[in-house]
Amino acid sequence: MARNRITVVLSQAQGKHPAKRALEESVVAALLMEPGVEVSVVPYLYDLGPDHTGRMFLESVRGDMVLLSWLFPRAAFWILDRDGIKGHWGESQLKSPHADADDDEAKVPEPPKGIGALDVPNRHIYALDMRDFNNHEVYVEEVRRIAAECRERNEKKQKATTPAAPASLVQLGLVTHDEPPAPTRLFEPEQMLQAPAGRRWYPVIDYSRCTNCMECIDFCLFGVYGVNGEERILVENQDNCKKGCPACSRVCPEQAIIFPDYKTAAIAGAPIGAIANLKIDLSKLFGGSEKDAVSQAVLERDRELVAVGRDAVGTAVGLPKRQMQSSAKPKDDLDSLIDALDSLDI
């Protein structure tokens, strides 16, 4: 029955890294044998433009979905959201081996501060990070677990909407609520391999963090951001964004702006509460010149302005005063971090 099937989409890595390809192939091979699982392969999710067949396929998936990608789950989830492929956040049980052991206690879920996603349909999207493990079994196991979890959830939902005794017509109407069509497998993995997308670069907003404060739209001078009819911030012109420039992400007070391909984990969409936010930047010590986030953002923006023949604006445009003066950060984090440094025995 279509309702009991789960769609697994594997988004390939950029380039042709043999180890990554090998893992992708073994995951797909194993999932093809898995009952109740529809598996498809698309190129690197972040690069898929609106006309790409891979993206259209993703748009056609109706039920619960697992997305395997070489991206942080948060990044993958919010890229999909921006593409109109929406769902509720499915919590994976796979924990990155790179996360700190004490992450769990730090993960007391804070009440969401952000404005949230719009028009979320009644399904879950699970994003798994292919960089976490190099054994395909781990992913297959997790897909099985997720499939079972979704089955259970959907059965419960069905029960909740199916009255024990025949009740009003209205409720009966709900039950027949359209069965999601089984997504057809449009592409064989072989075909997808031949359809790589050109590389793209644009910000992705995590609406679970975004408070609609508009600092990004004030800061970016390239017209990347816009607002919709309800004055909600959105990444309007993705391809206006300047490749390699993550400046708006640095000025975002909630760290809600993700550049999935950026080198530092915090900007690329590392999990909420991950230690990445508390890491010391040793760049100055290791030979770089130290810059705080805002001055770095200003430099990056000026570089891009000059590159397109415009004048550098420095700190004159789009910076709230609040950020200009504040460098105060919680003292506790600092202290415990220094303590942690000291307590380590090498």
Add this chain to the structure above:
Amino acid sequence: MTEPLTFMMGKFPAPLQADRRYCKNHMWCQAAGEALRFGFTTYAVRLMQDVYFLDWEISEGDTIALKQKIGHIETSKAMSDLFAPVAGTLVRFNPELLNDPSAINVDMYGNGWLFEIAGSDAETLSMNDYHAFLEAGWEKTQNMLKGHM
């Protein structure tokens, strides 16, 4: 023969080796065939702790300038851009670290070496000078670590 020195980071020792030279970006430098081999000192590794990711932004054969940004490292407690310790030509990266950077923690003066550069070590420091450099900078470094957070 010079005796090895140990720099005390507070109460924690950061041993230096007498058989090589040092750079102000906390790398050691030692001749390896025609080239110079570089790696992190214990001082650097202690500040970073467990290395998670190591990324290089340049390729073997590239010409690099002193202090040019060449890569990025992320560890359990820190992250940092990495900069060229000397000018020259990049000969090769330690292939072993590309898959698993943990040798940096296990054997930073040996198998955990980072890369080899064809260039001159004229600008590098002797062990004694590096030790003095650490001494001179220790208070500032502590302030930086505390102030930065």
